[in-house]
Amino acid sequence: MEMVLQQQPTYEVGAKKWLITITVITCAIMELIDTSIVNVATRQIAGNLGATIEETAWVITAYAISNIIIIPLTGFLSNIFGRKVYFTASVVLFTTASFLCGFSGSIYTLIFWRFVQGIGGGALLATAQTILVETFPPEEIDKANGIFGAGIVMGPTLGPVLGGYLTDNFSWGWIFYVNVPIGIIATFLSWKYIKGLKGEKTGKIDYLGVLFLIMGIGGLQMVLEEGERKDWFTNNFILYTTILSGLGLIAFVIRELKAKNPVVDLRILKxxxxxxxxxxxxxxxxxxxxxxxxxxxxxxxxxxxxxxxxxxxxxxxxxxxxxxxxxxxxxxxxxxxxxxxxxxxxxxxxxxxxxxxxxxxxxxxxxxxxxxxxxxxxxxxxxxxxxxxxxxxxxxxxxxxxxxxxxxxxxxxxxxxxxxxxxxxxxxxxxxHRNDLISNVTQYSPEANERFFGLVKGFQGQGKSLGEAQEMATRAIEGAVSYQSAVVSYAEGxxxxxxxxxxxxxxxxxxxxxxxxxxxxxxxx
CATH class of the missing domain: 1.20.1250.20 (MFS general substrate transporter like domains)
Known part of the structure; x- marks a missing residue:
């Protein structure tokens, strides 16, 4: 008779516990910061690399796509490689890709390494709290959850602030280089202190499931990131990507419900x-x-x-x-x-x-x-x-x-x-709102006329000719209408x-x- 011994969980104590905590939470926050740190540096990147703003937007999109693809796969990959190996390898991948992002000499190289960075970063976010659960005893897990949860809220908020400071005072490359020293320290600490749980035999790998996940979720993320810039379904790229994404999601659901060893077990939704x-x-x-x-x-x-x-x-x-x-x-x-x-x-x-x-x-x-x-x-x-x-x-x-x-x-x-x-x-x-407001700015509106002629008189007082003053007054009123329309629109958001x-x-x-x-x-x- 074969006896199966179940390993009882052991928890860390003292300095080791807090070193692991600081390591995994720092990695998770670093990954979340990088979801938004590039947003304030797109113009500097475009100017330095000779790219258009639309091309530079793919630096943000590539990271988001790889992030959202890898996150549902992390449980599967952790089971194959073991959590310690998978987490440490993800830190190395994220850190290396961060350095190569900053070192990129072309927009296409930068987009590629941002995609790779997102693969490493998504794994950090998805496995960080799992490691904390193995580190803290149940009666202290509330401390870890509180710190980790604060990181989830603070990460996206700190990204634009840190990105703006580094870009204004150094260069856009430093929004990536800042990850390198943190990543090197995190690599050492994670390999030394995180438990070396062995991987499991998962049977035949569900390659079709992975492919359909990439098509479905990756395509959907691309549509969401690029849709507004390309005017949604009037653009053929967005239309065809949406169709491909829809087919991928349908195939993914069917495949995962039938597969013996699904890469994402959708049966959990029961x-x-x-x-x-x-x-x-x-x-x-x-x-x-x-x-x-x-x-x-x-x-x-x-x-x-x-x-x-x-x-x-x-x-x-x-x-x-x-x-x-x-x-x-x-x-x-x-x-x-x-x-x-x-x-x-x-x-x-x-x-x-x-x-x-x-x-x-x-x-x-x-x-x-x-x-x-x-x-x-x-x-x-x-x-x-x-x-x-x-x-x-x-x-x-x-x-x-x-x-x-x-x-x-x-x-x-x-x-x-x-x-x-x-x-x-x-x-x-x-x-x-702009159409509604501009319809009230006519020659039959006493308020609009009063405002217009007041501006004309003011510009003439600055030495402008009548024609110049009238043109400037028209632009000023149009600007005021657009400004007020934008304020109301964002408030409604x-x-x-x-x-x-x-x-x-x-x-x-x-x-x-x-x-x-x-x-x-x-x-x-």
Whole structure:
């Protein structure tokens, strides 16, 4: 009779525990920072490499595509290679690609290495909290979840701030070089201290599943990243990519449901809580990435703030999020219903978006924006850990990694979908508002005439001829109309996020939670 011995989990103590914690969380934050650090440097990159802005946009798109492809595969790849080997190799890949990004002499080389960087980075994000679960005992996991969750919120926020500072004071290459020393240290620490769990035999590799995943998810991400720039389905590239992506997703679902050893086990979606958790993660991604997208654009475009000022205002709310995440984990372990916490968190986020809709005017200042940002931080602090608890409670073994991979992928996908939708919405609403406002600027409008002739008189007083003054007055009025239309459109963008979150929120009531029983948040990765 063959006896199978099950290895009992062991947890780290002392300095080793915190070295592992700092290493994996730093790697996760570094990966998240790189999702947005390039956004503020596209013009400098384009000018230095002789590329167009449209070509430079692929530097952002390539990273996003490889990120979202690799994340659902990380559980599968960790099982093959072992978590220690896979994580350390991913750090090396991310660090090497970061250096080669900064060293790139052409836009096409930079795009290639950004794609490679995203492959390494996606693995860091998806496996970081899994390693923390193996490092901390259950009674202390709330500390790790709180710090990790704060990193999820702070990473995308810090990207533009750090990118703007490095680009303004050094050169665009340093937004990539800054990863190198951190990556070298992280490589050493991860190889030395992370547990060397061996890989598993997974049977025949599902190559078709990988191919269909790349076609489906990769194509969808490309459409979302490039759609607005190419005017969506009027462009043949977007149209054909959408068709290819749709076919890939259908083939992927069919393949993974039939495959003996699926690369992504979609059967996990039979669990109601996993479906609910994935939908809530999608909404969470929409909320966090869209708010990070709209807030900096508004305050920098209409209030004249620089990147540093923009980022500093949001930091206190990010710290509040981290503190509340630790509190959330403690409350859940004591039996507090995580559905209540999720409702509280999303309600605060909706309140933030509604307040910001009314707040978003050119007359607002830092004090006006500070407290809404704190409400935002409060809300995000009550979402990440409870949603993870609901999603992963009751799962065991490989099912935890599969559910975690899907959740992480959908959070990033939610961000991509949200930004694409909000960006298109703002553009369309701008056109509508501009048409509405410009229709009132006619020779039959006393207010418009008074404004026009007042400007003409002012420009003539500066020494301009009548013709020049009239032309300048016309441009000034058109500029004022466009400015006001843009302000209103961006304000409505905040309101749209609130509406989306409010529509998805009732899904939380479909989750199952045993009253009086604590959700095991130690599995929340």
């Amino acid at each position: 669990n109601r809580n996993v479906i609910v958790g994935c939908m809530l993660n999608l909404a969470f991604g929409i909320a966090i990435y869209c708010s990070v997208f709209l807030y900096p654009v508004f305050v920098q475009s209409f209030l004249g703030w620089n990147a540093t000022r923009t980022g500093l205002l949001i930091l206190p709310s990010s710290f509040l999020t981290g503190m509340l995440m630790g509190l959330n984990a403690t409350l859940i372990k004591k039996g507090v219903n995580p559905k209540f916490l999720v409702l509280l968190g999303f309600s605060a986020v909706i309140l933030y978006e509604v307040i910001t809709y009314f707040l978003a005017t050119p007359a607002s200042g830092e004090f006006d924006w500070f407290w809404p940002q704190m409400i935002r931080g409060f809300g995000f602090g009550f979402i990440f850990v409870p949603v993870a608890g609901l999603t992963l409670s009751g799962l065991k073994g490989r099912a935890i990694g599969q559910a975690s991979g899907l959740s992480n992928m959908l959070r990033l996908l939610g961000g991509a979908i949200g930004i694409a939708v909000v960006n298109t919405f703002v553009t369309r609403r701008f056109a509508i 905040f309101l749209l996020i609130a509406i989306v979150c409010a529509c998805i929120l009732p899904i939380v009531f479909l989750a199952r939670f045993k009253k009086g029983g604590a959700v095991d948040v130690s599995s929340a990765h």
